[in-house]
Amino acid sequence: MRLTTKGRFAVTAMVDLAMRGGKAPVTLAAISERQKISLSYLEQLFGKLRRNNIVESVRGPGGGYYLARPGNKISIAEIVVAVDEPLDATKCGGKGDCQGDQHPCMTHELWMGLNAKIHSYLEDISLQQLVDSNNNRNSDVSPITLKKTLKPLVPA
Numbered sequence: 001m002r003l004t005t006k007g008r009f010a011v012t013a014m015v016d017l018a019m020r021g022g023k024a025p026v027t028l029a030a031i032s033e034r035q036k037i038s039l040s041y042l043e044q045l046f047g048k049l050r051r052n053n054i055v056e057s058v059r060g061p062g063g064g065y066y067l068a069r070p071g072n073k074i075s076i077a078e079i080v081v082a083v084d085e086p087l088d089a090t091k092c093g094g095k096g097d098c099q100g101d102q103h104p105c106m107t108h109e110l111w112m113g114l115n116a117k118i119h120s121y122l123e124d125i126s127l128q129q130l131v132d133s134n135n136n137r138n139s140d141v142s143p144i145t146l147k148k149t150l151k152p153l154v155p156a
Contacts, residue, residue: 006045006083006084007079007080007083009035009037009041009042009045010045010049010079010080010082010083011076011079011080011130012035012037013031013035013037013042013045013046014049014054014055014074014079014127015127015130015131015134016031016034016035017031017055017065017066017067018067018071018127018128018130018131019131019134019135021065021066021067022066024062024064025057025058025062025063025064025065025066026064026065026066027063027064027065028042028043028046028064028065030064045083046065048082048083048084049079049082049083050065051082052078052082053068053069054067054068054074054078054079054082055067055068056068067127070128071126071127071128071131072126072127072128072129073126074126074127074128075122075123075124075125075126075127076122076123076125076126076127076130077119077122077123078123079127080122087115087118087119087122088111088115089111089114089115089118090108090111090112090115096108
């Protein structure tokens with residue numbers, strides 16, 4: 001799986017938005033400053049997130065972005081897919097033409113299974129879970145509680 005900067009930045013920015021949103025729209029300039037992400041890059045990402053009904057925007061003075069629905073109704077997979085981030089560990093883009101001869105390679109099914117696991121994992125984690133996990137980092141929540149919130153992809 002190639003999860004590039006685009007997907008990582010989109011998730012980071014969405015967690016920031018969810019943590020600070022609610023009372024008033026959050027500006028991309030504020031997210032950019034806090035997260036050290038280029039403002040023009042955030043504008044591109046949030047355009048895609050808005051078109052996919054994950055965020056809504058308010059124009060003008062006091063404008064910015066807010067979540068289009070509650071954080072517990074937005075999965076991390078949805079955010080990553082909305083910014084056109086491929087969740088694909090295959091060489092062929094999942095088409096089965098791994099070697100350019102219209103046939104899958106010997107490990108095609110392995111990588112397709114990994115794709116499904118990764119997507120399922122990200123689908124099972126809501127934006128609210130990441131917000132709660134970040135909020136709990138500075139509290140007296142035990143590591144066991146956090147592990148239950150964000151389960152690892154590979155069993156320990």
